Amino acid sequence: MVDRPPGHTPVLTREVCEILDVQKGETVLDATVGLGGHARLFTETLGPEGTLIGLDVDPDNLTLARETLSGVACRVELVHANFAEFREALGSVGITQVDVLFVDLGVSSTQLDNASRGFSFQRDGPLDMRMDPRLTVTAADLVNRLKERELGDLLYHNAQEFAARRIAKRICEKRRDGRITTTGRLAEIIAGAVGVDPRSRKARIHPATRAFLALRIAVNDEIRCLEALLTSAPEVLRPKGRIGIIAFHSVEDKPVKTDFRRRKGENVYRIVTKKPVTADAEERRVNPRSRSAKLRVAVRLPE
Numbered sequence: 485m486v487d488r489p490p491g492h493t494p495v496l497t498r499e500v501c502e503i504l505d506v507q508k509g510e511t512v513l514d515a516t517v518g519l520g521g522h523a524r525l526f527t528e529t530l531g532p533e534g535t536l537i538g539l540d541v542d543p544d545n546l547t548l549a550r551e552t553l554s555g556v557a558c559r560v561e562l563v564h565a566n567f568a569e570f571r572e573a574l575g576s577v578g579i580t581q582v583d584v585l586f587v588d589l590g591v592s593s594t595q596l597d598n599a600s601r602g603f604s605f606q607r608d609g610p611l612d613m614r615m616d617p618r619l620t621v622t623a624a625d626l627v628n629r630l631k632e633r634e635l636g637d638l639l640y641h642n643a644q645e646f647a648a649r650r651i652a653k654r655i656c657e658k659r660r661d662g663r664i665t666t667t668g669r670l671a672e673i674i675a676g677a678v679g680v681d682p683r684s685r686k687a688r689i690h691p692a693t694r695a696f697l698a699l700r701i702a703v704n705d706e707i708r709c710l711e712a713l714l715t716s717a718p719e720v721l722r723p724k725g726r727i728g729i730i731a732f733h734s735v736e737d738k739p740v741k742t743d744f745r746r747r748k749g750e751n752v753y754r755i756v757t758k759k760p761v762t763a764d765a766e767e768r769r770v771n772p773r774s775r776s777a778k779l780r781v782a783v784r785l786p787e
Contacts, residue, residue: 494521495590495774496730499761501525503781504728509533510583513574513720515567515713518545518592520552526584530558537582539565539573541616541704544594566616568709571716581722587713588730590773591615591700599667603700605692608668613696613703623699627664632656642698642707642735651677651695671696697733710736714743718752721784726756728781737778744782753782 500522506512508531514523517538527536536558540546546562553560565573567587574580595601599609602623611624630638636652639645654677655664664670671692675682680691701707717727731737737760747753760778767774 493771493773494518494525494588495767495771495777496761496763496779497522497525499779500586500728500730501529503756503761503779504584504586504726506530506584511535511579511581512537512584512586513570513582514538515570515585515587516540516589517549517562518588518590519594520549522586522588523549524552524556526586527553527556527558527560532557534558535579536560537574537577537579538562539567539570541566541618542592542595543617545592548594566709568712570713571720574720581720581725583722583725585717585721585725585727587728589706589710589736590730590732590777602667603696605667605671605690605696608666611665611667611670613700615704619703621703623670623703624663624665626699626702627655627670628659638702639695639698642701643694644734645694645698647678653677667696701735707735707739710739714739718747718784723784723786725784726781727753727784728779730777730779731760732776732778737780740780744780747782751785754785756781756783 506526506529508529510530511534512526512530514526514536517523517540520538523536523538530536538549540549543564546564550562561577563573563576591603595615596604599607602610602612611622611627613623632652635655636648639648639651645651651674654673658664658673664673674692674695678691682690721727729740731740744753744755748755757780760780763774763777
């Protein structure tokens with residue numbers, strides 16, 4: 485049994501519902517269903533004639549989503565799949581096209597708060613970071629196997645870590661003394677490399693924040709998966725179908741913005757959000773996770 489984390493709040497719920505404008509009887513694909521927060525809101529409008537398909541790479545999330553979505557009026561299909569595999573997942577439940585495709589690229593609280601998953605430096609745990617248990621390469625494998633230059637490139641390109649070279653050099657020096665296997669040890673090494681004490685007032689964000697993000701993206705191949713979803717999305721969206729994507733940092737947001745603009749030029753999409761939609765002051769106050777969220781929405785044009 486998976487414990488439901490207290491206080492988990494999906495971001496931009498009002499904006500998502502208003503802009504995606506889910507209608508009764510439609511088919512919605514929530515490609516990152518997580519704990520089911522956004523999906524539950526969609527089902528309130530879909531009604532008995534509607535369908536909600538939820539995908540997630542994390543079986544624990546699917547267990548919690550199933551609880552969240554129990555008793556809703558519409559048809560619900562939950563599938564263990566990466567959002568890059570969404571066409572195959574839709575085929576497995578007998579669906580070829582959808583009216584709404586929604587993606588929330590954030591990490592769920594179940595993953596961040598569970599030290600054994602290794603996503604956060606706030607709690608010491610094994611250096612894992614796999615969202616999907618089917619994956620075989622962990623963050624520890626990357627940290628201990630990659631050459632210094634490869635590791636530096638990963639940190640810079642995946643998270644714009646400007647101290648990437650210094651951090652990579654320090655990691656390679658320290659791993660000679662023994663394999664780096666825990667989040668606490670890695671965070672300590674990174675802080676030493678950049679010369680910032682995470683407990684000091686000067687450290688507005690933890691010095692390991694970007695490096696942990698870069699490793700998570702690499703372990704889960706997140707950018708390639710996002711690009712695969714963006715490539716295939718127009719093929720499954722019905723005319724007037726809506727695609728909405730919430731990103732939490734520029735490495736995710738830039739491919740979405742670029743794809744939407746290119747599709748607009750090809751007369752495939754009409755962009756609804758000229759600028760990304762962000763959380764208002766009240767949401768940022770009550771849900772700090774929403775501060776970096778950016779929502780972009782486009783509409784599929786007829787052929």
